[in-house]
Amino acid sequence: MEAPGSVGTEVPALALSDVSKRFGGVRALDAIRFDVAAGEVHCLAGENGCGKSTLIKVITGVHAPEPGARLEIFGTVRESMTPALARSLGIAVIWQDLALFPHMTVGENITFDEVVGLAPRPFRGRHLRRRAADVLDRLGASLDLDAPLHTLPIAQRQEVAIARALLGDARLIFMDEPTASLTQSETDGLLAVVRSLSAQGVAVVFVSHRLAEVLDIARRVTVLRDGKLVGVYPTEHMTQARLGELMTGQSLEGSVTARDRSHAAPMLEVNGLSRTGEFDDVSLAVRTGEIVALTGLIGAGRTELAHALIGMTRADRGGVRLDGDDVQPRSIRDAIDLGIAYVSEDRLSLGLIQPQSIADNTVISTLERIGAYGLISSRRKSALVERRLGELTVKLGSPEDAVSTLSGGNQQRVVLAKWLATEPKLLILDSPTVGVDVGARVGIFRIVRELAEAGLAILLITDEVTEALHNSDRILHMAGGRIVGEYAPAAVDAETLEAAIYGRADLAADPGVDSRAVPRVASGGGTRPGAASA
Amino acid sequence: MIGRTRRVANRITVELRLGAVLLVMCIGLTILSPQFLTLGNLTSLLNNNAVNLIWAVGLLVVLIAGGIDISFAVAASVVQYVAFQLLEGMGGGNWWLGFLVAGVLGIALGLVNAALIHGFRVISIIITIATFNAYFGLLMFFSGGRYIYDLPDWWRDRIFVFEREMADGSWAELNLAVGVMIGCTVATFVLLRLTTWGRQLYAFGDNPEGARRAGVNVSLMQALAFGWMGLMAGIAGLMQVNITKEIVPNALYGRELEVLAAVVLGGARLGGGKGSILGCLLGVMFVAVTQNGLNLLGVSPFAFQMIIGAAILIAISTSSIDLGRRGVRRAPT
Numbered sequence: 001m002e003a004p005g006s007v008g009t010e011v012p013a014l015a016l017s018d019v020s021k022r023f024g025g026v027r028a029l030d031a032i033r034f035d036v037a038a039g040e041v042h043c044l045a046g047e048n049g050c051g052k053s054t055l056i057k058v059i060t061g062v063h064a065p066e067p068g069a070r071l072e073i074f075g076t077v078r079e080s081m082t083p084a085l086a087r088s089l090g091i092a093v094i095w096q097d098l099a100l101f102p103h104m105t106v107g108e109n110i111t112f113d114e115v116v117g118l119a120p121r122p123f124r125g126r127h128l129r130r131r132a133a134d135v136l137d138r139l140g141a142s143l144d145l146d147a148p149l150h151t152l153p154i155a156q157r158q159e160v161a162i163a164r165a166l167l168g169d170a171r172l173i174f175m176d177e178p179t180a181s182l183t184q185s186e187t188d189g190l191l192a193v194v195r196s197l198s199a200q201g202v203a204v205v206f207v208s209h210r211l212a213e214v215l216d217i218a219r220r221v222t223v224l225r226d227g228k229l230v231g232v233y234p235t236e237h238m239t240q241a242r243l244g245e246l247m248t249g250q251s252l253e254g255s256v257t258a259r260d261r262s263h264a265a266p267m268l269e270v271n272g273l274s275r276t277g278e279f280d281d282v283s284l285a286v287r288t289g290e291i292v293a294l295t296g297l298i299g300a301g302r303t304e305l306a307h308a309l310i311g312m313t314r315a316d317r318g319g320v321r322l323d324g325d326d327v328q329p330r331s332i333r334d335a336i337d338l339g340i341a342y343v344s345e346d347r348l349s350l351g352l353i354q355p356q357s358i359a360d361n362t363v364i365s366t367l368e369r370i371g372a373y374g375l376i377s378s379r380r381k382s383a384l385v386e387r388r389l390g391e392l393t394v395k396l397g398s399p400e401d402a403v404s405t406l407s408g409g410n411q412q413r414v415v416l417a418k419w420l421a422t423e424p425k426l427l428i429l430d431s432p433t434v435g436v437d438v439g440a441r442v443g444i445f446r447i448v449r450e451l452a453e454a455g456l457a458i459l460l461i462t463d464e465v466t467e468a469l470h471n472s473d474r475i476l477h478m479a480g481g482r483i484v485g486e487y488a489p490a491a492v493d494a495e496t497l498e499a500a501i502y503g504r505a506d507l508a509a510d511p512g513v514d515s516r517a518v519p520r521v522a523s524g525g526g527t528r529p530g531a532a533s534a
Numbered sequence: 535m536i537g538r539t540r541r542v543a544n545r546i547t548v549e550l551r552l553g554a555v556l557l558v559m560c561i562g563l564t565i566l567s568p569q570f571l572t573l574g575n576l577t578s579l580l581n582n583n584a585v586n587l588i589w590a591v592g593l594l595v596v597l598i599a600g601g602i603d604i605s606f607a608v609a610a611s612v613v614q615y616v617a618f619q620l621l622e623g624m625g626g627g628n629w630w631l632g633f634l635v636a637g638v639l640g641i642a643l644g645l646v647n648a649a650l651i652h653g654f655r656v657i658s659i660i661i662t663i664a665t666f667n668a669y670f671g672l673l674m675f676f677s678g679g680r681y682i683y684d685l686p687d688w689w690r691d692r693i694f695v696f697e698r699e700m701a702d703g704s705w706a707e708l709n710l711a712v713g714v715m716i717g718c719t720v721a722t723f724v725l726l727r728l729t730t731w732g733r734q735l736y737a738f739g740d741n742p743e744g745a746r747r748a749g750v751n752v753s754l755m756q757a758l759a760f761g762w763m764g765l766m767a768g769i770a771g772l773m774q775v776n777i778t779k780e781i782v783p784n785a786l787y788g789r790e791l792e793v794l795a796a797v798v799l800g801g802a803r804l805g806g807g808k809g810s811i812l813g814c815l816l817g818v819m820f821v822a823v824t825q826n827g828l829n830l831l832g833v834s835p836f837a838f839q840m841i842i843g844a845a846i847l848i849a850i851s852t853s854s855i856d857l858g859r860r861g862v863r864r865a866p867t
Contacts, residue, residue: 083749084749087749095747097743097744098744099741099743099744099747099748100741100744101736101737101740101741101744101745101807102740102741102807103736103740103803103807103808104736104737104740104807108733112733112737112748113748113749115730115733115734116730116734116748116749116750117730118751118754120729120730120731121729121730122728122729122730123727123728123729123730123732123733146541146545
């Protein structure tokens with residue numbers, strides 16, 4: 001591992017210094033220094049709004065930097081950049097939304113940049129198809145060239161985007177939040193691709209705020225905060241906690257907060273609940289004031305279980321008791337009336353109505369409480385909105401602003417506010433921190449903890465082991481549609497838990513994962529699922 | 535090349551399905567009505583639908599590019615009227631001048647749409663409803679709604695690209711409009727599938743932001759799509775006069791929805807990025823055969839409207855079911 005600033009004798013892919021950028025009165029970038037060696041995997045880390053995207057846009061010529069900046073790209077000092085020049089030099093950006101074409105085939109997507117141009121030319125479909133096949137070979141990806149892109153899972157679309165960059169002979173690829181919507185095994189696949197690119201001399205800059213993979217793959221990490229360079233660090237001795245602190249500028253508590261709630265009355269009891277093809281014989285309990293994390297791989301049946309609990313689907317067998325009563329919600333409306341709130345995984349598209357105001361989104365599930373005779377009382381509405389949003393300390397201009405104007409973390413809080421307005425007994429949180437900044441995550445879990453203290457039973461569905469470990473009172477592991485393990489956060493460490501869930505690569509890829517013996521960790525705080533509901 | 539056959543079959547599922555339905559309908563009609571499968575009936579089917587087909591391939595380009603056009607039928611009427619005035623001024627003109635004038639006028643009207651859409655960043659349905667009303671209002675104002683019968687001879691003369699005397703002494707003929715329609719169809723096919731412009735049109739309709747970031751010239755695409763639609767509208771207007779031998783200012787008013795329905799039926803996606811010439815032709819012919827069949831069977835013309843409405847509902851709902859089955863959404867947790 002070289003020290004920062006001396007990365008081998010090769011010509012660096014990128015060496016920038018004194019890059020500043022102002023938008024009106026806002027200093028988006030302030031005298032940034034940034035360098036990437038040829039073939040290096042580098043990480044550009046920082047919270048949303050720290051200037052990561054602006055820096056990429058300066059490098060790719062979308063924004064011009066303030067005078068005084070020095071841009072050295074592949075050994076040549078450039079006075080100014082344009083998007084076309086950046087492309088021709090081999091700089092490619094894979095944006096988080098990938099910018100692909102869903103109804104075109106894989107092959108057409110990979111070769112699309114070849115057909116762009118003002119003057120019409122003959123379209124050489126077969127020739128381009130062959131080139132697409134070649135580049136997929138180089139990438140080691142096996143994709144059907146003729147499949148329409150929209151039929152592919154996100155991970156494979158990402159491979160398409162990478163192949164597209166390689167077809168244009170990219171030597172420096174920026175990847176914007178590439179793992180935000182990937183599962184663990186998909187992420188591993190992507191990291192393998194990135195390693196092979198690096199071995200071929202292609203430099204890759206990861207722009208990410210998921211910390212684990214950053215440390216896993218990058219040689220060095222450049223951290224930005226509020227448009228300023230915090231520093232460039234080798235990843236060798238870096239820890240997640242330290243990196244989080246560098247990004248946020250504050251010390252993040254990463255400790256186990258579990259408490260023993262075994263004396264409390266169970267709020268939710270699930271007994272032998274099954275639904276063919278989704279989950280099988282699931283028994284669990286969540287007590288009043290308890291946070292139970294439900295963790296496991298994508299496809300383990302966790303979201304499906306939640307959908308059955310809120311009446312979106314019907315279980316085939318088994319029973320659910322809520323607060324001591326047998327319940328069987330027939331619709332989401334039913335579940336709300338019973339006191340079950342569900343905050344969905346896909347917060348942006350499903351949880352909120354983006355163009356509508358914050359206030360309207362907050363009250364949408366509880367319209368009958370603020371109205372009479374089908375009309376809405378604006379006085380009661382603003383009272384309710386003020387109370388709920390106040391509780392969650394949402395930073396906002398006006399409750400009448402559109403939800404789309406809020407940051408990811410604050411949108412999440414509005415979703416929480418919306419469901420808290422229904423005064424639930426049980427809150428089901430499905431992957432609440434996907435796409436949320438490290439700093440905002442801490443805030444969300446602080447709220448979740450407060451809600452539990454106030455007596456809510458909370459079922460937290462999460463992929464991230466550390467999230468489960470630090471924020472729950474009990475951890476259930478689901479695999480292949482069954483609950484296969486239970487852990488007390490205080491009695492287990494992240495490595496053990498990770499090994500159990502993601503296991504060895506062979507087990508992670510094997511759908512028959514539930515058949516293996518998983519140690520159940522007996523502990524003070526935990527109860528075996530069966531025992532709790534007996 | 536089994537792989538290639540499968541590839542093509544996958545790409546044109548909607549077209550294959552519509553083609554099968556059309557084939558079944560034709561077989562049924564052949565059994566039910568002896569007149570259906572006669573050369574005379576089939577040629578008149580083509581003659582009667584040549585104008586719709588020319589519009590349809592133009593509209594297909596606009597739909598693929600993610601737009602919609604409501605104004606093209608009225609634009610064709612405007613072209614007829616203005617072209618007549620201009621050609622009179624040139625001393626009557628001829629076919630070459632006719633194509634030139636109608637084509638240029640059509641392109642100009644299409645570019646007005648493109649410029650308004652691009653300039654004001656307003657979605658195309660709003661702009662083209664506005665130009666639909668504006669074009670029609672101006673046309674009725676200046677023409678006073680008067681019919682024009684006094685056309686130059688070249689424009690009125692019947693020209694056949696195919697004719698054959700039948701056993702009963704009647705003639706089966708294909709008129710010039712059918713030949714022109716075939717030319718327009720081939721030209722549109724070349725544009726869409728064999729040039730880089732075509733790929734960029736599909737991409738622009740599929741993901742405009744992605745296309746813009748890839749360096750696609752967005753205003754060029756907009757101008758290309760609506761200019762092409764305008765060109766087709768102008769040519770269709772020219773041909774329609776040749777068939778009816780008169781210019782009636784409000785004759786084409788309302789035809790736009792019929793054509794739009796047929797193109798959507800043929801698998802073009804409202805919202806862009808998807809659609810084919812084959813589907814477009816099948817869509818128009820499906821509508822035409824339905825109408826023709828109902829006529830031959832003596833069914834009320836109102837039944838036709840209902841059937842077309844139902845067919846559109848079925849076509850659109852089944853194709854979106856397909857989307858769901860192919861797993862557009864990622865598998866949930």
